Amino acid sequence: MSGVGTKAGGRVVGSELDRHDAIEKVQGRTSYAADHALPRMLHAMLKRSDYAHARIERVEVAAAEAIDGVIRVFTASDVPQNTVWVDVPGQTLEVGALKARSNVLADEVVRYHGEPIALVAAESEDAALAAIDAIVVEYEPLPVVDDPEHALDDDAPQLHESGNLLAHWELEEGDAEAGLAQAAAVVEDEYRTQFIDHAYLEPEAGVAWRDTDGVITIRAATQVVEHFRDVARILDLPDNKVRLITPYVGGGFGGKEDMTVEPYLGIVVALTGRPVRMVWSRQESLTARQNRHAVRMRYRTGADADGRLVAMDVDILSDGGAYALLSALVLLYSTTCAAGPYRCPNVKIRARTVYTNHTPCSAMRGFGGMQVALGYEGQMDRLARELGIDPLEIRRRNFVKRGDTLPIGQELETVVELPALVDALSERADRPEPSGPRRAVGRGYACNLQPYGRCIWLNDWSSAWIGFELDGTLTIRIAVPDIGGGQASSLIQIASEILGVAPERVSIHIGDSALNPLTGTTTATRQLYMSGNAVLKAAQELRESLAGVAAGLLEVDAERVEFGPDGVSESDGGRTIPFTELLAAAASVNAPWHVLATHRAPKGVPWQADESWRGRVFPDFTYGCHAVDVEVDLDTGQVQVLRYVAGHDVGKAINPQSVEGQIEGAVAMGLGYALSERVVFEEGQNLTTTFAQYLIPTAVEMPAIESVVLESGEGMGPFNARGIGEPPIGPPAPAVAAAIHDACGITLTQLPFTPERVVTAISAGEDADAG
């Protein structure tokens, strides 16, 4: 098979369309950010901090600038506006309380290992590298804050003027203490998650140049082309003098949501006039790129004798690292999701995120909603054991349903298909036998909820342009970044479905902030939901315009006009008018044959920094239930995942294969989080700076992952789809924890479940038994 086409007939939406981008990628034809080059291009590199916390006494660049081929070394004082103000990136204006600042280049103090201090521009990579080595930085080391528990102590060194408390959320619904006092069973535990790296295969990269009319044009791997505005502010330029293009991106997962190379490329172009390329090494990426927040959670959960939740008290402390970035928002997701997909009348949540001298934490797939799954699901399993109820049964008794209100005050508007997902998973095969003596197998389940779409008070919107060309082909223009999930190809399917044009005759231009309608960030599981709705709307408006023209030509009512691959026809068959003829007719009567449309998400009342605030936070949620079989080696503690089934209600699968791809990929990432991955710091020094130290799963560790895709027909995306990019990453860790307990009776609450931790817990249990 080659070329784009639909499989097995049928309509385009819902079919396993071959992705146009995959055909290019599999031949090595795709030009990723680092693959681009320009004549007279410079090479840029960053001098980064060796210390996690230090005062910069002196930066000496003369020797570096004297190296043959080095054009210039920039430090903080060279940057027109050295402060990066992070709003929530994308379509919005200021959101006040969530504004966070960091520096483009470190000024007086460095606050994490790898923080950029100086920027080198040179004629060659070798010259740039030599310059990095020749820059002399004198530091006065400062005490390192590396324990979030102690960051809030009175005598802790303060990392920012505002203190070490970065953000906090507190809410109480009902009376948690009274509820716990009356509960038939109360379980309590502390859960800890670790720092995680995105570890996309494509390191951060980009090329920039000064284009016509002085527009600084940056072609970089990013999830957010709207960062053109942030670069403009740094360069002290009007917004419309910076243009950001993103080619197909080699993986994002939230790690290319904050800016990476963009400001540095902009600075070199603005201050030298030369084109420039910057590519981060894997070591730089692993050392200095944002991580997933490490979180400590304390849960006290109470239920009545039937296992129905009566009260929950949750205390969340997350390590935000050295700069705020998106930590406050990540913590909002943790707060919103802290009780899980369960009804509970009395809930108290205290969530705090603090500054430390660790690499700043920010967005990563699951975005605060996934860490808490280890807590709320661990508690459900504990309650099930305490009360002697089957773990799936106790969940069934507590699932939220349409019309219920989450503790934060959001009413659930769409159907919650968790009972059906549990049914589908509980009918699965018998569990496997252990492969030998001193080996034990176990099965675990976990459920979750995860929002899709941005917080509604950000007033999110997406725009898309669709037009016919004179030869009857179709063009979509939309600034969507495609980070590998099939963001672009799904839009082709939607347009093709409505307008009849075969997918291979649709061309899509993506990821350009100047020439394409803005459509917002490829983050927050929002792109199919938002851009999909924008394309759907544009396609429908275009169809309406052309159907009127076709009705005249066919001499039928407009609603009887059918759009097919060859053109328009009467719905009962008969004559087909080719698109070329239709377009000529449309042009002759000035009927639009291209349309710009905007889809707007539901609007909401902004969050107030007030404990009594309640309301709708997100457009909607996606729910899932996963099951895993593991085998534990009781002597080594090695955990092998034998089989994995992941079920989600996706509303409608626009491309079922892409849906499975999102589920399987997220499960693999979740299993890495469960079993092997961790960013390790020692007094703020990152010790996991290569892929030989930071261990993402290989094909050998991964089990066969089966997706159970339920289509409820309810969701807020096009064709009632729900988002699926992030949701499947939540359940794997708690499911594995439950399976390990089922296999050998140990309760693990600290990620990752490494062989050392597993075998230590087994030994402790066996010693206790022997004693």
Next chain:
Amino acid sequence: MTVEFTLNGAPQRLEVPPHWTLLRMLRDAAGRTDAKHGCGEGVCGACAVLVDGVAMNSCSVLAPQVEGASVETVAGLADGDELHPLQAEMVGRGAVQCGFCTPGMVLSALEAVRVGAAGSEEEIRHSLAGNLCRCTGYGKIIAAVAAYRDGGGAGEVATEQGAAGHRDSDGGEGAAPAPGVGIGP
């Protein structure tokens, strides 16, 4: 120094500093960007190419080491616009997402099938252990490789190389994980 080798069948004569890696020579001297720089330390496999038929991480091979060798990259596999059968299986089975690991993955898989190291699902998994993918969870890649093998990929090339019979007796089983099961609301 001068390095002479063939790249996807075409003779090359390139001037490069002797400390350059094969990856850097391909990208910066030959202008070919289909081998990807993922880690630069021989772990991720995104830069894998075939050197005399053997998959190697080109970031860990010095340019002069391929003097006289035949180097194949993923760009050389398709026949014009007609995809190589393994490439077609990768596309058709949804094994390509961000695509950054894909060139190295395809070449490692091709070598595995050619030398008979893709007989079972487990063998395929071990053959691809040096190629990291962060997007797919590997299942659809394994399925694509198994389908290519079963579609004659192994036989075709095995005959060429006189290596028929290397496949495991249990290798006929589809290695694909079960497809998603739709259930009604």
